[in-house]
Amino acid sequence: MWFPKLLMSNQICFQDNAAYADERRRLCTADPQTLSTWQFNRFNQMLAKILPSNRFYREKLGCDELQLKTLEELGELPFTFKDELLGNERVQGLPAHLTYSPERYIRFHQTSGTRGRPLVVLDTAVDWGWWLQTWQYVLDAAQIGPGSRCLLAFSFGPFIGFWSAFDAVVARGAMAIPTGGMSTLGRLELLRSTNANAIFCTPSYALHLAEIAIENQIDVASLGVRKIVVAGEPGGSVPAIREQISSFWNADVIDHGGASEVGPWGFSDPLGRGLYVVESEFIVEFLAVDSGRSANEGELAELVLTNLGRIGSPIIRYRTGDLVRPTWNDDQACRFVLLQGGVLGRSDDMMVIRGVNIFPSSVEQILRSFPEVIEYRMTVHKHGVMDRLLIEVEDRLSDPVRIQDELRLRLGLRIEVKSVQMGTLPRFEGKGRRFVDKR
Numbered sequence: 001m002w003f004p005k006l007l008m009s010n011q012i013c014f015q016d017n018a019a020y021a022d023e024r025r026r027l028c029t030a031d032p033q034t035l036s037t038w039q040f041n042r043f044n045q046m047l048a049k050i051l052p053s054n055r056f057y058r059e060k061l062g063c064d065e066l067q068l069k070t071l072e073e074l075g076e077l078p079f080t081f082k083d084e085l086l087g088n089e090r091v092q093g094l095p096a097h098l099t100y101s102p103e104r105y106i107r108f109h110q111t112s113g114t115r116g117r118p119l120v121v122l123d124t125a126v127d128w129g130w131w132l133q134t135w136q137y138v139l140d141a142a143q144i145g146p147g148s149r150c151l152l153a154f155s156f157g158p159f160i161g162f163w164s165a166f167d168a169v170v171a172r173g174a175m176a177i178p179t180g181g182m183s184t185l186g187r188l189e190l191l192r193s194t195n196a197n198a199i200f201c202t203p204s205y206a207l208h209l210a211e212i213a214i215e216n217q218i219d220v221a222s223l224g225v226r227k228i229v230v231a232g233e234p235g236g237s238v239p240a241i242r243e244q245i246s247s248f249w250n251a252d253v254i255d256h257g258g259a260s261e262v263g264p265w266g267f268s269d270p271l272g273r274g275l276y277v278v279e280s281e282f283i284v285e286f287l288a289v290d291s292g293r294s295a296n297e298g299e300l301a302e303l304v305l306t307n308l309g310r311i312g313s314p315i316i317r318y319r320t321g322d323l324v325r326p327t328w329n330d331d332q333a334c335r336f337v338l339l340q341g342g343v344l345g346r347s348d349d350m351m352v353i354r355g356v357n358i359f360p361s362s363v364e365q366i367l368r369s370f371p372e373v374i375e376y377r378m379t380v381h382k383h384g385v386m387d388r389l390l391i392e393v394e395d396r397l398s399d400p401v402r403i404q405d406e407l408r409l410r411l412g413l414r415i416e417v418k419s420v421q422m423g424t425l426p427r428f429e430g431k432g433r434r435f436v437d438k439r
Helices: 018-028 032-050 055-061 071-076 082-087 125-142 160-172 184-194 203-215 239-249 360-367 400-411
Strands: 105-110 120-124 149-152 175-178 198-201 227-230 252-259 263-268 274-277 282-288 301-307 318-324 338-340 351-353 356-358 373-383 386-395 416-420 435-437
Touching: 018 125, 032 071, 071 282, 082 318, 105 125, 105 160, 120 125, 125 160, 125 227, 125 252, 125 263, 149 160, 149 184, 160 175, 184 203, 198 203, 203 227, 203 239, 227 239, 239 252, 239 360, 252 274, 263 282, 263 301, 351 386, 360 373, 360 386, 360 400, 386 400, 400 416
Parallel strands: 149 175, 149 198, 198 227, 227 252, 373 435, 386 416
Antiparallel strands: 105 120, 252 263, 263 274, 274 338, 282 301, 301 318, 351 356, 373 386
């Protein structure tokens, strides 16, 4: 078990070392029974710590104390939904599912608000240590270590992912280079002057950095960046987008998955097939989209997560809304469950166009296969009982017909594509908002 050290200032001093790395490798390669036992013990330990002081789960579970007899009994507990957390905020905006009094918490963050009102999330010093420990799986996948120079292309607002990445890099013994408030061109100049060899950003911002570099006659492939760690959008596991980023930068693209509500739950498969779930720190379930039952291998399913080390802000059976296809890899070096293609989309983003179910990520995969398409925006609205989709593109060739033809060929649908003037569509530093839902 990991135990972070506390400084007198009540801040975390977690430093990754060989012992922690050995523990990660042991758990990543553990057989299913060993991993199940580890999860079972961790979950019962968490229940003992949060009940009865956590009012939200005391009321939700209907008891002051609870210990599972088998891990399968987890499936009998109720799900947790984001609307519940938003709908049960206390006075002064504090979330309802806190285990301790507010004085115990040292970190204030909130969700991005791309899907409604932002949700406040708080962490204790020990919880923050858990974030940094779990993040090390991502840095393992990216081969970030002492001597790495990591430029973090974020604004450093209240969104948790930026801060956890920064502190995790420091805990790794690598150099963390902040760029909050800088322009895109300023970040490119800082890349050059610091000889940074890794960038942390969203997939779309990696492409935007390359776009601005081209406009300013900067050859990004010659800057020496060899690792680009991305998250926040599906693009990090979409082959066309990964290849486009990699081609611009001559760098490896490493995806990862996480959410403010639950923690950093996924890290990139080295072969680019998708994301592994960090099953040493999360119990994962998959609900088949069509039936709601437990999904089979390769079946489209909603990702459900229970975190095991965030005692101050625990989440049990959280319905993430992320759609994935699970694959169990007993023959691979890492035996955690693999999500083929990463996060494929959101359950609330699915469109039904002339009877065909499609997701924005499927359309983006096709759009990014055209190197002349610099930016795009998808707008969906109701047309009778069906959905109607319009795609606007900044296209250097100003030829939307070829894009329409490719969409019809690969999706079997005629989708309207409109060419717009270069530079007129919005750019994004954080999570992209290229999908406008007017339904």
